[in-house]
Each structure stands twice: as structure tokens, then as C-alpha cells.
Amino acid sequence: MLHAFISAATEEVAETKNPLIPEIYDIIWSLVPFAIILFLFWKVVLPAMQKTLDARAELIEGGIKKAENAQAEADAALEEYKKQLADARAEAAKIREQARLDGTAILTELKEQANIESARIVSNAQAQIEAERQAAVVSLRAEVGSLAIDLASGVIGESLADDKKAAGIVDRFLADLEASEKQSASEKASK
Numbered sequence: 001m002l003h004a005f006i007s008a009a010t011e012e013v014a015e016t017k018n019p020l021i022p023e024i025y026d027i028i029w030s031l032v033p034f035a036i037i038l039f040l041f042w043k044v045v046l047p048a049m050q051k052t053l054d055a056r057a058e059l060i061e062g063g064i065k066k067a068e069n070a071q072a073e074a075d076a077a078l079e080e081y082k083k084q085l086a087d088a089r090a091e092a093a094k095i096r097e098q099a100r101l102d103g104t105a106i107l108t109e110l111k112e113q114a115n116i117e118s119a120r121i122v123s124n125a126q127a128q129i130e131a132e133r134q135a136a137v138v139s140l141r142a143e144v145g146s147l148a149i150d151l152a153s154g155v156i157g158e159s160l161a162d163d164k165k166a167a168g169i170v171d172r173f174l175a176d177l178e179a180s181e182k183q184s185a186s187e188k189a190s191k
Contacts, residue, residue: 141174148173 022030 141171144174145171
């Protein structure tokens with residue numbers, strides 16, 4: 001019975017085809033549209049896609065080049081800015097140094113002018129003092145002379161009214177007095 005069952009199943013299998021394997025005409029009619037679609041895809045779609053991809057790649061490469069150029073320009077501008085900044089700092093240092101030198105020169109000039117002015121003032125003051133001393137000496141000589149003549153007249157008992165004679169006596173007396181003062185001053189200086 002088993003044998004009959006197996007032979008009945010094989011006969012049934014031989015009569016029915018495998019549902020997974022299509023018929024030859026289905027395969028042929030399926031290959032024709034596939035070949036047409038493959039041909040159209042190969043000739044139309046792929047070149048259009050390739051063009052789009054090439055355009056994108058070119059755009060990206062152009063953008064990269066522009067970015068590189070912009071970066072190079074920015075670097076050059078930065079270097080130029082640094083150079084200008086260094087030049088400005090150097091020029092500022094020169095200006096500061098020149099201002100310091102000018103200030104020193106002005107101070108030196110003002111000190112010289114002040115020294116000259118003070119020397120002139122001292123010289124004028126000394127000349128004025130000397131003139132006042134001379135005036136005082138002349139005035140004192142006349143006064144001392146008149147007092148000496150009055151005293152001498154009182155001591156002698158006679159009038160020394162002769163002005164020339166009195167002036168000669170007074171001048172001699174004062175010259176002797178000055179000589180004795182100079183001699184005592186030189187003796188003190190030598191001790």
C-alpha cells in the first residue's frame with residue numbers, strides 16, 4: 001500500500017509543474033521589458049545622474065577652492081594687519097623716544113636760560129650793591145670828614161674852614177684807616 005501511495009504521489013507531481021519556475025514564454029516576455037528598461041536606464045538615467053553628481057562635485061570643489069582662497073586672503077590680511085600693528089608700535093616707540101629727547105632738550109635749554117638769567121640777576125645785584133656801597137662810602141667820607149673837621153676844630157681851638165686843607169686831612173686820615181683795616185684783615189687771613 002505504501003508503494004501504491006508513493007507511485008500515486010509521483011504521478012501527481014509529474015503532472016503538476018513547480019510553481020516557482022515560470023514558463024519559458026514568461027521568462028522571454030519578462031526579459032524584453034527588462035532589457036528595454038536597462039537600456040533606457042543605462043543611456044538616459046545614468047548619464048543624467050552622472051551629470052548631476054559631476055556638477056555637485058564641481059560645485060563642492062569650487063566651494064572648497066573659494067574657501068581655501070578666502071582662508072589664504074584672510075591669512076594674508078591677518079599678516080598685513082600684524083605687520084601694520086608692529087609698524088605702528090615701532091613708530092609709537094620712536095615718537096615716544098623723540099618726545100623724551102625733545103623734553104630733555106627743552107629742560108636743558110630752560111635750565112641754561114634760568115642759569116643765564118640768574119647769573120644776570122646776580123651780576124645786576126652785585127653791580128647795584130657795589131654802586132650803593134660806593135655811594136655809601138662817598139656819603140660816609142663826606143660825613144666823617146665834616147665830623148672830623150668839627151672835632152678837630154674843637155680840639156685845636158681854631159677853625160679849619162679851608163675846604164681844600166680840610167679835605168686833604170680827611171682823605172689822608174681815611175686812607176690811613178683803610179690801610180690799617182686791610183693790614184689787620186690780611187694778618188687774620190694768614191693765621
